[in-house]
Amino acid sequence: MSYSDDSLKKAAETKEWLERKINELEIELNSLQDTLAVVNSVLKSSSFQPxxxxxxxxxxxxxxxxxxxxxxxxxxxxxxxxxxxxxxxxxxxxxxxxxxxxxxxxxx
Ligand SMILES: [Zn+2]
Structure with a gap:
């Protein structure tokens, strides 16, 4: 099984793109969890019921x-x-x- 230089290059680019995307999503996830924690504490301190x-x-x-x-x-x-x-x-x-x-x- 062998790959052309072109497909190896594409795979390397895809790997970089995936790593960048995962990193971005991890940052977004952290930010969403922080926001959720804030919202939860606001709701907890009020008499709000879901x-x-x-x-x-x-x-x-x-x-x-x-x-x-x-x-x-x-x-x-x-x-x-x-x-x-x-x-x-x-x-x-x-x-x-x-x-x-x-x-x-x-x-x-
Ligand atoms: Zn009774």
Missing amino acids: AHTITKSNSMVNQGSLSSNSYRKSCNVCQVEIEMRKIDDRWGAYILDSDERHKCDNDE
């Missing part, structure tokens, strides 16, 4: 990372386990794994 925590289907997906916005407890009235969730700065009692309100606990 939209998917409010929509119906995915409300439990990020449960672990939302511990400050939700917790489980027993209903004072019927002793069933319920989940307290903070949505739009208001706490409400919800049925576990559901977006339905737990109705008998109106005071919270």
